Amino acid sequence: MRFRRRTAAGTAEPAADRRVIWQAASLLLAYPDDAFAQRVAQARPRLNLIGQEVARSLQGILIEYQAVLRKLPQARSQPAAATDIAQQLESLFPAHWFNRTAPVQLAHYPRYLKAIVLRIDKLRTEPARDAPRLAEIGPLHAQLRRALAQRRGQTDARLEEFRWLLEELRVSLFAQELRTPMPVSVKRLQKAWAAIVAG
Numbered sequence: 001m002r003f004r005r006r007t008a009a010g011t012a013e014p015a016a017d018r019r020v021i022w023q024a025a026s027l028l029l030a031y032p033d034d035a036f037a038q039r040v041a042q043a044r045p046r047l048n049l050i051g052q053e054v055a056r057s058l059q060g061i062l063i064e065y066q067a068v069l070r071k072l073p074q075a076r077s078q079p080a081a082a083t084d085i086a087q088q089l090e091s092l093f094p095a096h097w098f099n100r101t102a103p104v105q106l107a108h109y110p111r112y113l114k115a116i117v118l119r120i121d122k123l124r125t126e127p128a129r130d131a132p133r134l135a136e137i138g139p140l141h142a143q144l145r146r147a148l149a150q151r152r153g154q155t156d157a158r159l160e161e162f163r164w165l166l167e168e169l170r171v172s173l174f175a176q177e178l179r180t181p182m183p184v185s186v187k188r189l190q191k192a193w194a195a196i197v198a199g
Contacts, residue, residue, distance in 0.1 A: 057106055058098065064113035065093075071120040078123050081130050085116055087141070088170065091163070105164060108181075112167050115175035122174070133173040136186045140166060143193060158196050165189055 068089070075082040092112065094100070101109075123130055144166060147159055168180045169189055 057103070061106065061109045061113070064110045064117075068113050068116050068120075071117050075120050075123055078127060078130060080134060081119070081123055084134055084138070084141075085119070087145075088116065088167075092167075108164075108167070111171065111178055115171045115178055118178070119174035130174070137166070137169060137173060140169070140186070140189050140193065147196075162189070162192055162196060165192060 072082075072085070075085055092109065098106070119130070144159065144162060147156075151159070165184060166189065168182065168184045169186065171178050171180050172184050
């Protein structure tokens, strides 16, 4: 999971700062030189708001991610669940995840991470209930991983949509009390996958 990279000067450049820089570039460089100073003055308040919003989003995600890291050792007693959680985190946090993930999806990250914490808590109090739910979601996850591997990094809007539906299904199965923004079920995702396969 990478949150920072090194610049040529050797200093760390936060991902959030890079997004604000690109916002500034797209806004300012679209104008001729004689309008540049005026646009800088006009854009500064907006850029400050963008920076604050991005910082809040990233902070909320990092707080919940740290909570997951503190809980992870408790999942080791259930190897299948621990492996599944590790794979979920890899999917949520690939390289350059913050830049590559749409803001509308980033807004759901804290809930996804809270769901992982609740799942780990339930592993301790109700360990027998996790395995049947994992058995339901496992084939769907495996199908998605195979399809993504076959595309070798090429984007597919249908697979992206299915990926986020799968995250919502995880919330529904393992942390139902957090609720989902849309109805999800194993049958719904199986139907959605069949539509993807049918093309």
